[in-house]
Amino acid sequence: MLRTTDDFYDWDQLIDEQRAHASTSIFVDEQIYALEVERIFNRSWLFLGHATEIPNPGDFVTRRMGDDQVILIRGDDGKPRAFLNQCPHRGSLISKLDNGNCQHFVCSYHGWTFNNAGQLKTTSYDDFYQGKLDFSANGLRAVAQLDSHGELIFATWDADAVSLSDYLGDMKWYLDIYFNRTPGGMEVLAPPQRWIVNTNWKLGALNFGTDNQHLHPTHMGPTALGILGAPINEVVNALGSSYQISLDGGHGCVNTTLPHDDLPYTGLPKELIPLYEQTLSPEQATILRRNVVTVGNVFPYLAWIQVALDTERKGEAIAAGTLRLWQPIGPHQIELTCWYLAEKEAPEAHKQAVLAEGLRTFGMSGMFEEDDLDIWSSIVTAGKGSIASTSTMNFETALNFEPVDDFPGPGRAYFPMLPECEQFNLLKHWKQVMSRR
Amino acid sequence: MPIPKTNISDGEYRAACEFLIYEARLFDQHRYLEWLELISDDIHYELVAPTVQSAADATTAPKTVPLFSENRASLQTRIEQLANPAFTVSESPPSRSRHFVTNIWVERGGQADQLAVFSNLLVYRGRGFDLPPHFFPIVRNDILNQVDGGLQLESRRAESDEHIIGSRSITLLI
Ligand code: FES
Numbered sequence: 308m309l310r311t312t313d314d315f316y317d318w319d320q321l322i323d324e325q326r327a328h329a330s331t332s333i334f335v336d337e338q339i340y341a342l343e344v345e346r347i348f349n350r351s352w353l354f355l356g357h358a359t360e361i362p363n364p365g366d367f368v369t370r371r372m373g374d375d376q377v378i379l380i381r382g383d384d385g386k387p388r389a390f391l392n393q394c395p396h397r398g399s400l401i402s403k404l405d406n407g408n409c410q411h412f413v414c415s416y417h418g419w420t421f422n423n424a425g426q427l428k429t430t431s432y433d434d435f436y437q438g439k440l441d442f443s444a445n446g447l448r449a450v451a452q453l454d455s456h457g458e459l460i461f462a463t464w465d466a467d468a469v470s471l472s473d474y475l476g477d478m479k480w481y482l483d484i485y486f487n488r489t490p491g492g493m494e495v496l497a498p499p500q501r502w503i504v505n506t507n508w509k510l511g512a513l514n515f516g517t518d519n520q521h522l523h524p525t526h527m528g529p530t531a532l533g534i535l536g537a538p539i540n541e542v543v544n545a546l547g548s549s550y551q552i553s554l555d556g557g558h559g560c561v562n563t564t565l566p567h568d569d570l571p572y573t574g575l576p577k578e579l580i581p582l583y584e585q586t587l588s589p590e591q592a593t594i595l596r597r598n599v600v601t602v603g604n605v606f607p608y609l610a611w612i613q614v615a616l617d618t619e620r621k622g623e624a625i626a627a628g629t630l631r632l633w634q635p636i637g638p639h640q641i642e643l644t645c646w647y648l649a650e651k652e653a654p655e656a657h658k659q660a661v662l663a664e665g666l667r668t669f670g671m672s673g674m675f676e677e678d679d680l681d682i683w684s685s686i687v688t689a690g691k692g693s694i695a696s697t698s699t700m701n702f703e704t705a706l707n708f709e710p711v712d713d714f715p716g717p718g719r720a721y722f723p724m725l726p727e728c729e730q731f732n733l734l735k736h737w738k739q740v741m742s743r744r
Numbered sequence: 745m746p747i748p749k750t751n752i753s754d755g756e757y758r759a760a761c762e763f764l765i766y767e768a769r770l771f772d773q774h775r776y777l778e779w780l781e782l783i784s785d786d787i788h789y790e791l792v793a794p795t796v797q798s799a800a801d802a803t804t805a806p807k808t809v810p811l812f813s814e815n816r817a818s819l820q821t822r823i824e825q826l827a828n829p830a831f832t833v834s835e836s837p838p839s840r841s842r843h844f845v846t847n848i849w850v851e852r853g854g855q856a857d858q859l860a861v862f863s864n865l866l867v868y869r870g871r872g873f874d875l876p877p878h879f880f881p882i883v884r885n886d887i888l889n890q891v892d893g894g895l896q897l898e899s900r901r902a903e904s905d906e907h908i909i910g911s912r913s914i915t916l917l918i
Pocket residue numbers: 394395396397398399414415416417418419
């Protein structure tokens with residue numbers, strides 16, 4: 308059973324749809340965070356990892372779902388499963404590792420032993436139970452549902468949750484452009500970067516889903532250094548002619564695409580172009596062909612960015628992408644978890660370039676990312692004040708724009724991409740989920 | 745048993761120490777452009793973080809997480825950003841940093857004119873509002889070239905001791 312707590316919040320006041328304002332308290336309040344764990348993280352489909360992180364039977368990684376520790380493991384039957392990282396006997400962590408491979412987990416406290424499908428095989432003291440212990444009820448606690456979209460593995464604690472496919476809805480169409488675009492699919496290039504940022508997880512979600520007004524003020528520095536892989540006038544051109552996409556379920560993205568085909572597949576390996584065109588629909592392939600930068604956020608907290616980059620400024624673009632989680636650790640902190648990926652079919656040199664360009668720009672030492680993180684930390688520093696937490700955040704530019712109908716992909720498309728439409732839609736979805744008992 | 749012989753002269757040991765201490769001072773004084781003059785044109789500069797893996801399972805190759813993967817051109821770009829407050833939000837105002845270099849061990853490098861230098865590094869970084877400050881423990885394996893006029897950094901392979909880095913960013917060099 309999932310825990311449910313009554314609440315006395317005036318959700319319409321916290322997210323004021325008439326004014327397009329949001330209370331600062333939703334980014335700093337301890338009780339609201341506790342409700343988020345219950346109503347969002349314990350009920351949503353949460354990203355656990357990429358299939359290529361656990362390629363072989365017995366491979367596992369340890370992760371979190373909401374505030375719980377979990378193990379994602381591939382069983383001897385080849386199926387991924389996820390379990391609470393907690394011994395059913397007396398509650399110790401089953402694994403203290405980040406990754407590994409095993410046939411059996413042996414609990415280091417009293418020796419209960421589980422196979423890699425989570426079943427209890429022995430307690431080490433089976434005789435003392437005199438045959439009365441129900442082994443089948445004392446395995447590792449499995450998530451309620453686990454499923455994959457392509458190689459992206461998700462799970463939920465909610466047995467009544469809609470299917471993963473329905474949960475992702477139209478977001479699948481966009482996810483596939485960036486993470487499911489060749490027959491072989493993507494591979495992770497390294498274990499994820501993990502680091503601690505003193506901010507609220509929703510500030511990451513809102514930024515990647517999608518804050519486009521910050522691009523110029525926040526990121527002027529690295530942009531002026533000339534490390535984007537497309538000429539700056541073309542990037543400006545693309546920013547001016549692109550749409551932001553708002554999807555049911557609180558998902559959103561931006562595909563910053565050139566209005567022409569003069570720089571096809573900027574930063575992507577030529578060898579892969581036929582594979583993209585055989586895997587994607589013509590509309591999806593057009594977005595990829597014209598893309599110079601894309602960001603998106605899958606509700607609640609899985610985000611991506613892919614940018615054409617040239618940090619060495621040698622006139623060669625590399626389109627480098629990351630997937631990341633705004634993994635909350637309480638209301639005021641996240642463990643940012645960031646994977647770099649490339650197509651399995653890509654030449655080795657391209658994979659290495661994606662990794663290098665990716666971490667130089669987005670990641671804990673990223674020349675763009677460090678500026679976002681500095682600002683998001685400052686919002687929580689300021690917002691924790693008793694006066695400051697009663698202020699509201701302003702999304703009023705969202706009020707003046709309606710979806711347009713000349714965008715070829717699914718969802719509600721807004722033009723231009725700059726107003727705060729999708730960000731406020733994300734908050735409206737947040738309110739809907741949070742006010743549901 | 746005696747400790748291994750390093751076959752390094754006092755002068756070589758002293759030169760290696762002075763190199764590391766001087767470069768740390770350049771970092772802490774944000775004199776990055778001067779540091780660029782101390783590195784080789786084909787420098788390989790990387791920082792990785794470990795992942796927590798089983799000690800029992802020696803067959804699995806260690807999985808590490810790259811945090812820096814740099815050559816001279818990308819270091820040049822990073823330094824142009826760090827050196828110019830107009831190009832960085834996160835270093836404007838600049839962080840205070842302090843590089844503490846210890847446990848310096850010098851051996852002969854792969855080539856006769858190279859020194860292999862191992863050092864421990866603790867970097868303090870603090871910047872006003874975002875408390876607490878970060879103490880970043882690192883071990884470095886360097887190759888220094890002995891060239892006319894002194895030593896030059898040929899490669900640096902550094903590893904963090906933290907597997908989850910306790911800071912919002914690394915906006916400095918190590
Ligand atoms: S806590 Fe795991 S065996 Fe007792």
